[in-house]
Amino acid sequence: MRTTFINTLTEEAKSNDRIFIITPDLGFSVLERFRDLFPNRFLNVGIAEQNAVGVAAGLALSGKIVYVYSIVPFVTMRCFEQVRVDVAYMNTNVRLIGVGAGLSYGPAGATHHSIEDIAVMRNLPNMTVCCPGDPLEVREIVKQSVDYQGPMYIRLGKNGEPTIHKETQQLTIGKAIQVSEGKDLIIITTSNMLEEGNQIADSLKEQGKTVTLVSMHTIKPFDSETVLRLINKGIPMVTLEEHNIIGGLGSAVAEVIAESGQAVRFKRIGIKDVFCHDVGSQQYLRGKLINAYQEITDFMV
Structure with missing residues (x-):
């Protein structure tokens, strides 16, 4: 990046x-x-x-x-x-x-x-x-x-992140991008968790589960319209971020859900309001503090 x-x-x-x-x-x-x-x-x-x-x-x-x-x-x-x-x-x-x-x-x-x-x-x-x-x-x-x-x-992340989108993908600040369409789960990602969200969607596909994957590249102004549209799909929804679950993407989505007056199974996946006291690579620490794949599979049971 x-x-x-x-x-x-x-x-x-x-x-x-x-x-x-x-x-x-x-x-x-x-x-x-x-x-x-x-x-x-x-x-x-x-x-x-x-x-x-x-x-x-x-x-x-x-x-x-x-x-x-x-x-x-x-x-x-x-x-x-x-x-x-x-x-x-x-x-x-x-x-x-x-x-x-x-x-x-x-x-x-x-x-x-x-x-x-x-x-x-x-x-x-x-x-x-x-x-x-x-x-x-x-x-x-x-x-x-x-x-x-x-x-x-x-x-920004650092360097070496893969390109997830096609070269022709259009982007507008303030408007989310839907990467894939599925009927079993919605994953909304932001920042450097788009790659992991895409990998999880691929893994679930091998198990016969399809995922609607969304990249929320802008947190403010927030694309509430897309979240409301996703709520109307009536399937479980998770947010995925390498950030405290308080105040970031998960909170922004939760605010839209709360004010929509609609019910949806929802979970915020991120860092659970703790500082990191371990030392290691990004992937090692991500596994210790987030472990997104396990959280998502447990949520879908």
Whole structure:
């Protein structure tokens, strides 16, 4: 996802001299091409996230389109006051680019995990929250972000994620994408759990169960219309996210269900409001904290 982000933004910057990147001393081996092509539009402010966001807001108020690039906890929580006041309150065209969604930085420990960021960002007025699930979604969201009005938070994984969608797939910020149609279960995923949701759907298909798989690449504005349509299918529904089950995708879907006045079997699958005290790879920690396949098969019994 990181490579797709920078390649897409670099191409956009060739024809739009208002595009800037600011980094608080991160992004090495990722941002160099942009830096070399546009040295006057690339700022490394050092390990000073609050300053990075303040400078970004100032540039945005001067007519620039500014992308602040860092690891998720550093670009959302370390500088939260500046994000809240300088970016969200001022409704500036700043794009916060967070890499390392969920447990991507597994061995680095809880300081580098991002399991609260969606909840924190979606609670801010004016803030658009995008959580792409594969490189195609990253590409299309970055392209649309250039002309998008208002602040955005774009949550990225790391690198090497497979492309789930066909190359011709259309994407609109704020509208979910249905990946497959099934009659036994609905799985709504966001961010880096799209791949796992797709794998689970394939595994269930081998057992004779078909899945409606949906990628909710935008958490805010939320596509309530799609959720209401899925409720009307009358089959069990789960959400799948590498994030605390409080405040993220699961909460957003639960809010729609609660206000719909309709009954549906529903389960939130994610991290159960705990910090991670284990050390290991992303896949190892995901198995310890989420274990999505087992939760889904138990739910379907």
